[in-house]
Amino acid sequence: MPEMFAPTNTEELADRVRARADARLPFRVAGTADDAETIPPDAPADTLVMSGLAAVVDYPSDDMTITVEAGMTIAALQDTLKAGHQQLPLDIGWPETTTVGDLVAGDLHGPRRYGYGTARDYVIGIQAVDGRGRVFHSGGRVVKNVAGYDICRLVIGSRGTLCVLTQLTFKLKPSPAAGSALIVPLADPAQLSNALSTINTSASRPVVVQYLCPRTVSQCPEAVAPSSASASFGVLLVAVEGLPQSVEWQCSVLLDEFRATGLSASSATEISDPEELWARITRLQSASLDEIGILATVRPTTVPAFIEAARKLNLRVSALAGSGVVCGAGDAKAPGIAELRSLAASMDGHLVLRDPQRRVTADVPRCSYSPKVQSLRERVRDAFDPDHILNPHEWI
Amino acid sequence: MTPQFLQRLQSILDAHKILSTDDELLVYECDGYVVEKKSPDVVVFPESTGQIVAIVKACREFRIPFVPRGAGTSLAGGCLPVGGGVMIALTRMKKILELNTADRYAVVEPGLVNVHLTKALKGTGFHYAPDPSSQGACTIGGNVATNSGGPHTLKYGVTVNHVLGVEFVSPDGELIQLGGPAGSDPGFDLTGLFVGNEGTFGVVTKVWVRLTRDPAGCRTMLGVFETVDEATSAISRIIAAGIVPAALEMMDKGIIGALEQAYQFGFPLDAEAVLLIEVDGLEAAIDSEAEQIVALCDQSGAREVRRAQSEAERLLLWKCRKQAFGAIGRLSPSYCTQDGVVPRTQLPTILRSIREIGKRYDIEIVNVFHAGDGNIHPILLFDERDAEQVSRVMKASDEILEKCIDLGGSVSGEHGIGVEKISFMNRLFTDNDIAVMESVRTAFNADGLCSPGKMLPTAGACGMEHIERDKPSRRAAV
Numbered sequence: 001m002p003e004m005f006a007p008t009n010t011e012e013l014a015d016r017v018r019a020r021a022d023a024r025l026p027f028r029v030a031g032t033a034d035d036a037e038t039i040p041p042d043a044p045a046d047t048l049v050m051s052g053l054a055a056v057v058d059y060p061s062d063d064m065t066i067t068v069e070a071g072m073t074i075a076a077l078q079d080t081l082k083a084g085h086q087q088l089p090l091d092i093g094w095p096e097t098t099t100v101g102d103l104v105a106g107d108l109h110g111p112r113r114y115g116y117g118t119a120r121d122y123v124i125g126i127q128a129v130d131g132r133g134r135v136f137h138s139g140g141r142v143v144k145n146v147a148g149y150d151i152c153r154l155v156i157g158s159r160g161t162l163c164v165l166t167q168l169t170f171k172l173k174p175s176p177a178a179g180s181a182l183i184v185p186l187a188d189p190a191q192l193s194n195a196l197s198t199i200n201t202s203a204s205r206p207v208v209v210q211y212l213c214p215r216t217v218s219q220c221p222e223a224v225a226p227s228s229a230s231a232s233f234g235v236l237l238v239a240v241e242g243l244p245q246s247v248e249w250q251c252s253v254l255l256d257e258f259r260a261t262g263l264s265a266s267s268a269t270e271i272s273d274p275e276e277l278w279a280r281i282t283r284l285q286s287a288s289l290d291e292i293g294i295l296a297t298v299r300p301t302t303v304p305a306f307i308e309a310a311r312k313l314n315l316r317v318s319a320l321a322g323s324g325v326v327c328g329a330g331d332a333k334a335p336g337i338a339e340l341r342s343l344a345a346s347m348d349g350h351l352v353l354r355d356p357q358r359r360v361t362a363d364v365p366r367c368s369y370s371p372k373v374q375s376l377r378e379r380v381r382d383a384f385d386p387d388h389i390l391n392p393h394e395w396i
Numbered sequence: 397m398t399p400q401f402l403q404r405l406q407s408i409l410d411a412h413k414i415l416s417t418d419d420e421l422l423v424y425e426c427d428g429y430v431v432e433k434k435s436p437d438v439v440v441f442p443e444s445t446g447q448i449v450a451i452v453k454a455c456r457e458f459r460i461p462f463v464p465r466g467a468g469t470s471l472a473g474g475c476l477p478v479g480g481g482v483m484i485a486l487t488r489m490k491k492i493l494e495l496n497t498a499d500r501y502a503v504v505e506p507g508l509v510n511v512h513l514t515k516a517l518k519g520t521g522f523h524y525a526p527d528p529s530s531q532g533a534c535t536i537g538g539n540v541a542t543n544s545g546g547p548h549t550l551k552y553g554v555t556v557n558h559v560l561g562v563e564f565v566s567p568d569g570e571l572i573q574l575g576g577p578a579g580s581d582p583g584f585d586l587t588g589l590f591v592g593n594e595g596t597f598g599v600v601t602k603v604w605v606r607l608t609r610d611p612a613g614c615r616t617m618l619g620v621f622e623t624v625d626e627a628t629s630a631i632s633r634i635i636a637a638g639i640v641p642a643a644l645e646m647m648d649k650g651i652i653g654a655l656e657q658a659y660q661f662g663f664p665l666d667a668e669a670v671l672l673i674e675v676d677g678l679e680a681a682i683d684s685e686a687e688q689i690v691a692l693c694d695q696s697g698a699r700e701v702r703r704a705q706s707e708a709e710r711l712l713l714w715k716c717r718k719q720a721f722g723a724i725g726r727l728s729p730s731y732c733t734q735d736g737v738v739p740r741t742q743l744p745t746i747l748r749s750i751r752e753i754g755k756r757y758d759i760e761i762v763n764v765f766h767a768g769d770g771n772i773h774p775i776l777l778f779d780e781r782d783a784e785q786v787s788r789v790m791k792a793s794d795e796i797l798e799k800c801i802d803l804g805g806s807v808s809g810e811h812g813i814g815v816e817k818i819s820f821m822n823r824l825f826t827d828n829d830i831a832v833m834e835s836v837r838t839a840f841n842a843d844g845l846c847s848p849g850k851m852l853p854t855a856g857a858c859g860m861e862h863i864e865r866d867k868p869s870r871r872a873a874v
């Protein structure tokens with residue numbers, strides 16, 4: 001009978017992990033009870049649920065940092081930060097059911113990566129339990145800290161294979177006073193290249209440079225869908241944030257700059273609820289549980305060519321184009337995915353395959369590393385979890 | 397250091413790239429942390445990655461410790477060759493291999509001087525953001541080793557926020573690349589871990605760094621305050637108002653006098669503290685931010701807030717700040733600086749503590765530091781020829797760092813642990829924390845030959861216990 005356990009404090013969690021380490025019993029980590037319900041095919045049946053560790057530990061808003069338990073949902077975090085007019089600008093598609101621990105372990109982020117960065121730019125301290133059941137810390141609660149190895153950053157993207165995160169400290173940003181978005185309809189990849197080049201040297205400083213293919217556009221909120229004009233290759237959504245006068249000026253400048261290069265951008269639309277908009281875009285670019293998903297990171301100038309190749313596989317494609325991140329979802333087959341991976345490598349990047357139902361991973365690995373890097377990864381993993389009891393199904 | 401090993405080095409490098417006589421080695425007996433000295437047995441100057449691979453493999457074969465060194469500007473003994481051995485000086489590997497502004501990255505060799513990268517980018521609309529005060533001398537490889545900061549980290553982040561990838565020679569002689577132009581590899585962030593390893597994970601041979609757009613404009617101000625408390629109050633108000641200045645630096649009366657003598661900027665000699673505040677960004681926004689900052693300074697009791705009226709004046713102001721340590725020679729023959737960090741809201745408390753500690757130990761302490769980050773640099777003035785003064789300075793330094801820990805901070809914001817602060821690691825971290833870090837170090841550096849005796853309270857891996865420091869810092873001085 002699968003076991004589900006939901007500790008309510010770190011010591012209890014550590015005790016449970018230690019007991020399982022002693023017995024060499026693997027388990028998976030789920031952020032919320034909802035996550036716990038959906039068990040990937042090759043995951044251990046026993047589940048540690050983090051919902052019992054969901055409190056704010058410390059929020060000195062004048063220091064612009066916050067420490068929370070890892071089971072806190074993103075929605076709860078956002079509500080807490082709104083009161084202080086602050087934000088953790090990492091856009092999450094499902095904030096009600098995604099935890100802070102999920103965010104860091106999954107290195108989750110969305111459209112505002114271009115302007116605000118990723119978890120590496122915000123995590124400044126962790127408390128966690130390793131695969132031996134040892135509670136350990138790294139970093140702290142100050143925004144500059146180089147004491148000891150940067151294990152705070154190591155665990156980003158670790159998908160629960162190194163440790164169970166129990167507390168996280170983030171540095172925060174002030175919430176912007178205003179935001180607006182422009183839409184640039186795209187007829188072909190060359191227009192996308194043109195737009196990206198324009199933005200790269202623009203007098204403005206966008207925070208979002210988001211590509212959406214036609215299939216994704218059709219699912220967008222009316223506010224960001226083009227009313228007319230040719231968009232056979234999709235659209236580029238460009239957003240700016242800041243003081244109202246700065247937002248207005250930047251939109252005006254961008255319109256002029258796009259027009260000067262022959263691109264017809266729409267007039268700016270005010271973003272009344274940025275968190276909801278970016279969450280929606282993030283959801284749109286995520287693969288469902290029935291789909292194959294790809295997440296490629298390539299050099300930004302190669303994004304148009306990569307998008308074209310991905311669309312040829314009949315994938316629904318979107319991209320954090322300014323950051324070189326391309327997401328695809330659909331019913332791709334192994335040979336096509338392998339070709340895309342080779343293409344990403346030729347663009348100095350990489351491709352991660354998301355295949356929840358394990359339909360193609362027998363033929364195409366989820367990710368590919370050089371032998372030396374893989375060897376190093378394994379040594380690092382063994383340093384934390386020598387018996388491989390933590391989320392073994394997530395290990396690549 | 398056997399003749400066979402030296403012959404091996406001579407087979408890898410030309411003779412003029414190997415230093416081995418006592419007088420040649422004297423230059424390398426310490427870095428910016430002059431309290432502790434230890435000469436390496438030999439210094440080598442490779443010019444290629446292949447040479448570094450061969451050197452490291454030779455060290456491994458002959459079981460000789462080795463330590464990489466950039467410009468030697470470490471203030472914590474990061475380059476100290478504990479146990480002797482081979483010092484691998486990277487200053488001859490200083491090329492910019494690629495500048496790609498379209499994809500916003502550069503590829504550089506580790507010995508490239510930090511400011512030379514930004515100078516090479518002049519006119520492109522981009523720059524390299526991390527700007528340590530030593531940027532005119534420190535190297536990118538050294539910046540990676542210590543996760544260097546600088547005055548503009550408040551807005552732009554530290555080195556780890558700008559490193560996309562590294563290539564390095566591991567301690568077992570393998571050439572490994574982590575990340576690259578498109579950023580870190582998927583999965584856990586080994587590149588992020590590597591930054592700040594203080595040379596204990598291997599020898600960097602190449603770095604992919606992120607390039608940042610030049611700000612469209614900036615406004616630079618000098619807030620003048622009658623008391624330190626008023627200055628720190630202004631800092632708190634600015635941060636609490638949601639303004640993120642590009643830089644927010646504080647200098648107190650003690651250092652202001654020396655700076656004025658050195659640079660004749662026009663600093664007010666009777667002010668207890670000044671704040672150097674810079675906002676940058678779009679012209680449509682920065683005047684509004686600057687006005688808000690002036691108002692907040694006024695609310696905190698500022699005597700006045702001066703604005704730099706020209707680029708020349710702005711550059712002189714920054715020259716004063718960045719070369720402040722160079723002016724200390726006017727105040728005392730020796731100095732010791734600390735690198736503690738506290739939460740920003742604890743700045744008034746730590747500065748009062750520093751004043752009290754200085755009085756109690758009868759040591760003059762001046763302050764110039766990154767106030768916006770809470771990263772303090774108290775400068776303790778003394779004469780190292782007087783052993784009794786040295787003893788008091790060491791005790792006062794320790795108390796300041798202990799206080800930083802008590803206030804929820806850390807003992808190093810940007811200089812690193814090196815050898816200087818090893819004794820604080822058990823105070824800052826639990827046994828489990830240290831054990832985890834040791835395991836991680838072993839994953840990279842199983843033999844412990846690479847930079848032994850650094851950062852962690854143990855010398856290195858099994859078999860390295862014989863490596864002891866000749867002069868364990870403050871314990872020898874006390």
